[in-house]
Amino acid sequence: MELDIFRFLRIRKKLEIEDENNFAYLKKGWLGEKQFDELLEGLPNECLILNNLLLKVNNTLFQIDSLLMTQKKINIFEIKNNEGDYFFKNDCLHMITGKEIKNPLNQITRSESLFRQLLHELRFNITVESQVIFINPEFYLYEAPVKAPFVFHAQLGRFIKNLESIADSEFSQGHLRLAEKLASLHIMKNPYSRLPAYNYGELKKGIIGKCGCTFMEVVNQNYLICPRCGELEHKESAVLRSVREFSSLFPDRKVTVNGVMEWCGVISKKRIRQILFKNFQLIKMGKASYYIYPGEEKEKD
Ligand SMILES: [Zn+2]
Incomplete structure (x- = not known):
């Protein structure tokens, strides 16, 4: 919805450069999420997919780009569509050019821990795993730790195959109810939204x-x-x-x-x-x- 509003606004008024940059960033992220979603939708087994959840636990907000629920476990995914050369140092991702980017490892660890708390509150007991998906084939990470929960573009095919092999049993009603509950807890109005200011009069x-x-x-x-x-x-x-x-x-x-x-x-x-x-x-x-x-x-x- 945020992306749509950006799309409309930039035709109806001239946006500031910063807003155009935000738009480009959002669009790129969305494209990455969409690509990953298409891969998940190809899964032949019984599973539930929830995208773009904004949830709250103990008054703390957290976002999940993509969630996959199968009979045995829930995978949550943070999707990155960055491109270029990066290196991994002190638990952070740095661009070769020197710029540091928001640490996806921290993001996913935080989301996973908050999500566990939420499941605990909902009294649902299921294994949770999380991964950062680097969807862009033009992304490269030097010194990537073997144990980090990263999935790179070249590994995606095998990763999806592996998901196929783990989930073949049917869902319980409990799973379905949990998915519905999570969808109902989704917060529609994103307080992090970076939409530009606008008013009726100035729009074409x-x-x-x-x-x-x-x-x-x-x-x-x-x-x-x-x-x-x-x-x-x-x-x-x-x-x-x-x-x-x-x-x-x-x-x-x-x-x-x-x-x-x-x-x-x-x-x-x-x-x-x-x-x-x-x-x-x-x-x-x-x-x-x-x-x-x-x-x-x-x-x-
Ligand atoms: Zn046209």
């Missing part, structure tokens, strides 16, 4: 294409087109996507015909009203009428 209005290139233009009565890559989209789905974007950027603002018309720019009021009426639930309050997502609860006054 219009409908950003699904492709994410730029703002879409009207082709005919029913379709919009991305002038950069030529992708077409039906007006209705484009407006709905844009309203979702609006709500994620401004969760406190109500969805109204006028508001959506201003936000989307290129669509007539009549059409917006039709689309909202068809897909949302109208809360009638005369001039202050607004729409809510179906199933969403009406605000209590």
Whole structure:
């Protein structure tokens, strides 16, 4: 979600260099996690995968990039998509060029210990193992300790094979309940979020294409087109996507015909009203009428 918001914002306003760097960093991390996730999804055995968990125990927050639950144990993974040459010294990773990076070993040890505490609180007894996955083939670590819980790109194939061999028995209901519990404990709003500041007035209005290139233009009565890559989209789905974007950027603002018309720019009021009426639930309050997502609860006054 954070990455999406970045994507929208950088089309709607010019970001500071620092924000652009944060965006690039987030995107790279996300790509690494996605790659690893695809590997896990290829596992033929019965297992549960939970990605990107932000959890809390004893008022301490910790993040788990990826969690794999099988009958016998839980693996938690910290995924690194760094590239370049590094060396390992005094328990830390240093770039050959001299820059020190956040120590993934500390990160994973901390997460593992907090996660154990959480399992203890939930009264669930299962073996926990953790690994740092260096997913990028362009990453190299000199002096890597043999015993460190590191998995390098060249080892991934064997690592996954090994996971396949350990888990073939079926889950108990307890496992499933634990997974559901963990998912429910996930904290949606990340206090570490490095989103740039923004306000409604400064953002350029219009409908950003699904492709994410730029703002879409009207082709005919029913379709919009991305002038950069030529992708077409039906007006209705484009407006709905844009309203979702609006709500994620401004969760406190109500969805109204006028508001959506201003936000989307290129669509007539009549059409917006039709689309909202068809897909949302109208809360009638005369001039202050607004729409809510179906199933969403009406605000209590
Ligand atoms: Zn495009």
